Amino acid sequence: MTSATHTADHHDEHHDHGPAKGLSRWLFTTNHKDIGTLYLLFSLTMFFVGGAMALVIRAELGMPGLQFVHPDFYNQMVTMHALIMIFGAVMPAFVGLANWMVPLMVGACDMALPRMNNWSFWILPVAFGLLLSTFFLGGAPAGGWTMYPPLVLQTGDAFPLLIFSVHLMGISSIMGAINIIVTIMNMRAPGMTLLKMPLFVWTWLITAYLLIAVMPVLAGAVTMLLTDQFFGTSFFRAAGGGDPVMFQHIFWFFGHPEVYIMILPAFGIVSEIIPTFSRKPLFGYDSMVYATASIAFLSFIVWAHHMFTVGMPLTGQLFFMFSTMLIAVPTGVKVFNWTATMWKGAMTFETPMLFALAFLFLFTIGGFSGLMLAIVPADFQYHDSYFVVAHFHYVLVPGAIFAIIAGAYYWLPKWTGHMYNETLGKWHFWLTTIFVNLTFFPMHFVGLAGMQRRVPDYPVVFADFNFIATVGAFGFGLSQLLFIVVVVQCIRGGKKATAEVWDNPHGLEWTVPSPAPYHTFDEPPEVGDLAEIGPLKGT
Amino acid sequence: MADAHAQDKYYVPHGSKWPFVGTVAFLFMMGGVSAWLNGSDLGQWFMLVGVAIMVYMLFGWFGTVIDESENGIYNNQVDRSFRTGMSWFIFSEVMFFAAFFGALFYARSFVLPWLDGQGNNFFTNLLLWTGFESEWPSNGPAGVGGDYEVMGPLGLPLINTIILLTSSVTVTIAHHAIAEGKRAIVLAFLGLTVLLGFIFVFLQAEEYIHAYTEMNLTLETGIYGSTFFMLTGFHGMHVTLGAIILLVVWIRVLRGHFTPTSHFAFEAGAWYWHFVDVVWLGLYIFVYWL
Amino acid sequence: MKRLIALFLTGVAGVAHADWDVNMPVGVTEISKEVYDLHMLIFWVCVVIAVVVFGAMIYALINHRKSVGAVPAKDMVHSTRAEIVWTIIPVVILVAMAVPAAETLVKMEDTRNPDVTIKATAYQWKWHYEYLDQEIDFYSNLDADSNAARQLGSGIDPESVPHYLLNVDNPVVVPVGAKIRVLLTSNDVLHAWWIPEFAVKKDAIPGFINEIWFRAEEVGTFRGVCAELCGQDHGFMPIVVEVRPAEEFATWVAANQAEGDEQQRLADAVN
Ligand code: HEA
Ligand code: HEA
Ligand code: CUA
Ligand SMILES: [Cu+2]
Secondary structure (H helix, E strand, O other), X not given: OOXXXXXXXXXXXXXXXXXXXXXXXXXXXXXXHHHHHHHHHHHHHHHHXXXXXXXXXXXXXXXXXXXXXXXXXXXXXXXXXXXXXXXXXXXXXXXXXXHHHHHHHHOOOOOOOHHHHHHHHHHHHHHHHHHHHHHHOOOOOOOOOOOOOOHHHHOOOHHHXXXXXHHHHHHHHHHHHHHHHHHHHHOOOOOOOHHHOOHHHHHHHHXXXXXXXHHHHHHHHHHHHHHHHHOXXXXXXXXXXXXXXXXXXXXXXXXXHHHHXXXXXXXXXXXXXXXXXXXXXXXXXXXXXXXXXXXXXXXXXXXXXXXXXXXXXXXXXXXXXXXXXXXXXXXXXXXXXXXXXXXXXXEOOOHHHHHHHHHHHHHHHHHHHHHHHHOHHHHHHHOOEHHHHHHHHHHHHHHHHHHHHHHHHHHHHHHHOEOXXXXXXXXXXXXXXXXXXXXXXXXXXXXXXXXXXXXXXXXXXXXXXXXXXXXXXHHHHHHHHHHHHHHHHHHHOOXXXXXXXOOOOOOHHHHOOOOOOOOOOOXXXXXXXXXXXXXXXXX | OOXXXXXXXXXXXXXXXXXXXXXXXXXXXHHHXXXXXXXXXXXXXXXXXXXXXXXXXXXXXXXXXXXXXXXXXXXXXXXXXXXXXXXHHHHHHHHHHHHHHHHHHHXXXXXXXXXXXXXXXXXXXXXXXXXXXXXXXXXXXXXXXXXXXXXXXXXXXXXXXXXXXXXXXHHHHHHXXXXXOOHHHHHHHHHHHHHHHHHHHHHHHHHHHHHHHOOOOOOOOHHHHHHHHHHHHHHHHHHHHHHHHHHHXXXXXXXXXXXXXXXXXXXXXXXXXXXXXXHHHHHHHHHHHO | OHHHHHHHHHHHHHHHOOOOOOOOOXXXXXXXXXXXXXXXXXXXXHHHHHHHHHXXXXXXXXXXXXXXXXXXXXXXOOOHHHHHHHHHHHHHHHHHHHHHHHHHHHHHHOOOOOOEEEEEEEEOOEEEEEEOOOOEEEEEOEOHHHHHHOOOOOOOOHHHOOOOOOOEOOOEEEEOOOOEEEEEEEOOOOEEEEEHHHOEEEEEOEXXXXXXXXXOOOOEEEEXXXXXXXXXXXXHOOEEEEEEOHHHHHHHHHHHHHOHHHHHHHHHHXX
């Protein structure tokens, strides 16, 4: 087994010097660990900004009647909250984790295209800078994150900035995805065959393909909005032979794969954590890989389940209902395999495991509500109600966000070289889990009872549940401040972490010291039989 | 050029300012265009500054890469990374065009028939667009943009098709030549390819002028004008870009940068060229012909 | 934190004496009842699956933990049999759910031979209704009381307004037991016409007409909302349908046809 202590190397000495000093280290860096850190910090910031907006939303919805904000500002909050959370918090968090972990997991010295890696990141602050600047240009976009025309065409000066910031996010994601694909395809250490790759690497590989396939389509869709607005094209105008619904088709052709882009890497993280703390290899590795691939494939042929109420031909509605329901099958395979991994294991419950377990339960609940939404006649009742809001927050918050937090706790010691404060971690977990359910579970009820989405005010019968949700949201928000504390503490110091950190975990990342040196795997390691690494040792 | 195998290690540059320069360029470009579209004259100047910075970045970035490659710092693995990267970049471009082709097909095979009362849209036609009959090309039930002439497949478009097809033959000849190290032939045929590329763009411009001045066929001409100009327009931009890439490659051939074994930049340019070529075939068939 | 807990307790207290509005209304049409049954069917299916899956997880969490001395079965790495079983069973369940769903859907889409046809055109932010055969047409806006109370910082307690945000000046009136077809379109942006008790929801799209139908089996007043984001007052353009006995409907028609154009002028004046 190679360790990361790297051999001095005369004919490219640059490998031997550490990080540059000062700001230029971060502006010009080509180091996957630096860039990963940048991504993660950016994502955390955006999570708080988007969360602050969510708190404005919840505050206004705390009781019936308008207390704090004007309806149009409310819509700005909803729109920006979603755009920031999806493109600013969740996606960069996953790319950050990929930057940090994929090279370590496949035994590569760095990402394959280091300069482009830097570019992918630094485009993001510009994109969100432009997007947020619209608050000072007479109001942010308020047409919902789905940007449906004709409403979105009523956006004021914010409109072009919305379009171009989406373009920039697209460019960033595409370059990031290309980089990840190339790294996985071309930088694996000898012996690291495809079917030996950790599942996090697999899920990211497939996610990257999804990204490259759909981000350009989103770019095309918003470009059509731009030309409809400024250059008199008629893509989405019936008078000229276009159709507003056509935008929805193009948008959701991007949009549905997008939601799996936000969950597949989460599946990957959970598939790393559960085996470690069950002290048992992942059950059904191969079928996990195939399940991920089939989910990705299916995600291209289900998009219109977001549009059942637009008046599609009957055949269309039936097709998209069936294809959507099918996705439950591979996802189920994953859930069952995770369960089987815990089965007859020897589990311990450190914070990463706790978050992974909460993911297992709560994501599945979100999946169930998703399945209910797929049933067209019922969706006529659910659609654009809070039942949908409940569904996607269950898959996104205790789904994607929990997985990201779990991953952060799992790899923090590897990044910082210190153990985080386990007690605070547990507090963070329990508070977060209690409040997240308090926030989003009542939304199922008000949704079924007939409360529609995207409204700042509602009939009084919905008052009680909305109040509970608001309390939950503030509790949830405050609990996240604990996370900041834990992370900062862990960076500052704490119990030294060993190379393995956990009880005999699986994967190359645990063969390098903690904190991982600035340059790892300068000489690619020999990955013989995987049994040499991790819990399979000796079996 | 130095032997690509001189390096056994994967080259990882330490720190580079170019990507960040590119980021700044984006800030000026996107911010500028937005301001411009919102009616601020300052906007266009910001945009131009952005473009200037972007050009500076491209020279700097590619300059560095070329130097590194010339100094034989890249091994085959790096070369493979570039190839894989380039192919997936091209794939993302394909998907971008797919969005617009999708719009074209959707409008033709669903929207227009619906406006004419087919499917579950009997009343759409009866009450909103009385008497409208679906056909293609169409500028919609309200005849947005007024009467127009259709851009047929013959004449300029046909010539352009021939030009582009020829150019992709010439580039292939150049490709074989470079593999056999016959520099003169490479220069001749690659030069020819670039020339054809620019001629194509020139004729395309002619066609647009004709459409606007004589045929009253414009971006405003309903869904037909929209899809026609957006598809051919984006394609035209890609041809221009591709031609510029090949021009740069041509200069590098002149400088003797490539060897029969190592000429990735050339191949990347060639791939890109074949890609715009294939897109054009799709255009010719679905936009001009059918 | 104390204040939060206090707040929370009051919240719970609130729920305690709330009328528990936690589920989809059964509704008053044959279709809405079918939809409700469908909804409950999927719900219970999911509950059962949840019990099984979560049950297994919880069992493992309790018995297969290190602290109770469990030893990991490291060689338990896969089982093709298991994989096949837990692929097939979900497929079967899904097919079983898809069949009744498809049947109901087919019924919902059949808008042929209605008794009354109403064209509903959405505006930012109100509805305009035209009874195509009766030559009646009128605008329907949020009622004045709600409108006053919903203003930012109005100081009016919503509780004091009857049917806050669910009341309009001119409701749609239809005969009981008749098949009503609604032709939906929009004058500006997307909107959606939703009455939970009828289980109908369809988008109103500018330039296109969508059709829905319902046959109310009970007289009464049924309230719905605009269910597609349409701008700042999306939450303030409710829909109210009064289902009346046939003869009452007839008199209503007569009355309104008389002052039809009068009504129109008023409406225009208001808007
Ligand atoms: C991470 C993001 C994520 C994920 C993973 C999912 C997963 C799923 N989603 Fe969701 N969805 C969203 C994010 C996501 N969704 C968002 C953001 C929206 C709203 C967008 C907007 O309008 O703003 C949305 C909206 C949405 C709609 C549109 C609702 C409407 O607007 O009317 C529908 C309809 O079909 C749907 C369905 C599904 C289904 C079937 C799944 C499936 O993948 C779930 C599969 C999982 C399970 C089923 C649970 C585990 C399985 C088992 C235990 C096996 C056994 C189970 C059975 C056999 C039932 N989703
Ligand atoms: C990954 C995506 C993601 C995430 C993580 C979240 C997180 C949250 N969301 Fe969001 N949400 C969406 C994606 C997401 N949401 C989408 C796509 C929509 C649809 C938009 C649309 O309809 O167009 C939506 C819509 C949406 C609505 C519906 C609005 C409406 O339809 O009218 C609501 C209402 O409660 C809501 C609430 C919340 C809450 C309480 C959280 C909480 O989890 C947030 C947790 C809170 C914090 C993290 C705050 C932490 C910060 C502090 C404590 C300090 C604050 C101060 C400063 C920062 C200075 N969201
Ligand atoms: Cu009209 Cu929402
Ligand atoms: Cu979806």
